[in-house]
Amino acid sequence: MPVDEKLLRRLVETPSVPGREEKQREIAREVLAPLSDRVKTDALGSVIATKKGRDGAPKVMVAAHMDEIGFIVKYIDEKGFLRLQTLGGHDPANMVSQRVIVTTSKGESLRGALQPARKPPHVAGDEANKMPKAQEFFVDLGLSADEVKDRVRVGDYVTMDRTLEKVGENYIGKAMDDRIGLFVMYEALKAMESNEANIYAVATSQEEVGLRGAVASGSSIKPDIVVALDITLALDVPGGGGQDEISKLGGGAAIKIMDGSLICHPKLVEHFRSIAEREEIPHQMEILPRGGTDAGGVQRQNGGAPSITLSIPCRYVHSVNEMVNAEDVQACITLLAKYLEEAHTGDYAL
Structure with missing residues (x-):
């Protein structure tokens, strides 16, 4: 079937x-x-x-x-970046360079980048080889701080942004x-x-x-x-x-x-x-x-x-x-x- x-x-x-x-x-x-x-x-x-x-x-x-598993927004900083509280068990290795969806209290779905607070490898030196911790990640919505604070509230939730795909005889997502x-x-x-x-x-x-x-x-x-x-x-x-x-x-x-x-x-x-x-x-x-x-x-x-x-x-x-x-x-x-x-x-x- x-x-x-x-x-x-x-x-x-x-x-x-x-x-x-x-x-x-x-x-x-x-x-x-x-x-x-x-x-x-x-x-x-x-x-x-x-x-x-x-x-x-x-x-x-x-x-x-x-x-x-996902996150909730726990803090919005002065530049509009979102800091997160984890919900469920996350491996930081699976969080690096992902895209996420922020579901707001108004029902909006805002796409953003999930990134650790660290320098890129071009200037990071030895730091680039260290695994980030879950609490170091933030979400960049690509919006001004004022717009983020107008649309997002502490307590809004965040999930990974991935679609379902067929891979051979398997499903992945x-x-x-x-x-x-x-x-x-x-x-x-x-x-x-x-x-x-x-x-x-x-x-x-x-x-x-x-x-x-x-x-x-x-x-x-x-x-x-x-x-x-x-x-x-x-x-x-x-x-x-x-x-x-x-x-x-x-x-x-x-x-x-x-x-x-x-x-x-x-x-x-x-x-x-x-x-x-x-x-x-x-x-x-x-x-x-x-x-x-x-x-x-x-x-x-x-x-x-x-x-x-x-x-x-x-x-x-x-x-x-x-x-x-x-x-x-x-x-x-x-x-x-x-x-x-x-x-x-x-x-x-x-």
Whole structure:
């Protein structure tokens, strides 16, 4: 099945940082409304779509986060340059010489250059070989100081300026983490033929700063089963591989065993694995030593719930060149849809 590139492009290119997910909320409400019986937004900004199943059947929470790593404006200097506060985990090596979009309180999108406060190599000497720190970066909007201060306020947010592109059999762009998870959730709901379980599809807020939206939504929903959708590291590149590979592009859906935030429920892992084997869905098993997903936050709510993460392998995470494989994405969609069709049959008692 070909990927819906129009929807994927819209998801990837629409800016949304932790706490400022309003543009992604608009998409979530639009996509989820015809796929569910009810759509609401909670106090932390997560969008919750309910698809009713059989009375008394388990409640399955499917979570994918809307936010991407980014920045907020913390200071505007006398020349009109913007200084930034990071939101989420940034590697300064991936920030050098990028272009950004500043989304203003008036809804404007202003393009600018993201640069470290340092001299060019022609005059820098030894300084040119030193890696800048995240707090040294500023944004140049190419405008006068008066115009910047008229159009930009402290608290406006900033995201990388990159488009979605097809590269071979892969897609590349910023914010695959976790717009590709949202895409899998939306497409799986479309592909699902039936459901007896009561499904709560949640486009969560503020994941990149501590799984906050998912924890709040999980506390409200009180799910019996939790399935998070997120990217995982594909280290099938120079410098990776072997026991440190985690996952690889083209290897299929990654069924998580554990990460830094949770140990996935072993019976739930086995259920996903058995479906993948039965349906001949390409898959791989994932152990991620660090990092976490929404499942790790919800797992410990309300006395605990069997939880798992279904991951999309991704190269170059937290950069503007995050890369996913089209076949892996489809494998995740198919596996999630098949699981939701039979989630009510799972026995996860320990």
